[in-house]
Amino acid sequence: MHTVEITIDNFVSTIEKPGIVLLDWWASWCGPCRMFAPVFEAAAAQHKDIVFGKIDTEAQQELGAAFNVRAIPTLMAFRDGILVFSQAGALPGKAVEELITKIGALDMDEVRRKVAEVKKAQEEAEKTSNAAPAA
Numbered sequence: 001m002h003t004v005e006i007t008i009d010n011f012v013s014t015i016e017k018p019g020i021v022l023l024d025w026w027a028s029w030c031g032p033c034r035m036f037a038p039v040f041e042a043a044a045a046q047h048k049d050i051v052f053g054k055i056d057t058e059a060q061q062e063l064g065a066a067f068n069v070r071a072i073p074t075l076m077a078f079r080d081g082i083l084v085f086s087q088a089g090a091l092p093g094k095a096v097e098e099l100i101t102k103i104g105a106l107d108m109d110e111v112r113r114k115v116a117e118v119k120k121a122q123e124e125a126e127k128t129s130n131a132a133p134a135a
Helices: 011-015 031-046 061-066 093-105 108-131
Strands: 020-026 051-056 074-079 082-088
Touching: 011 020, 011 051, 020 031, 020 093, 031 051, 031 093, 074 093, 082 093, 082 108
Parallel strands: 020 051
Antiparallel strands: 020 074, 074 082
């Protein structure tokens, strides 16, 4: 088996690993999930340097809620612990390969800089809203 079962117990330790982590959010009753599973498994067999994880949304409802998963299958990609892609819907194999290539080509220093900018802006907005006088 080339994929790893992801649960609330191993989620953080899995996504924080260096490199690329692809997560397939699925459920056994989901037809599109069953159609996407062989595509995901084939990519996992081809890319042994990438972690491919499967999250059963029925068994891991708390994780699904925490990541606002509203439709399945949903594919998420993390690189070096940062969420860099999230999309609902089954992708064809070629699209998964293109995604892997694009994620591998990301300038992670630039990504981290942008994440820091967004976080700073959110913190400043929060300070401003907390400091606003009540009407």
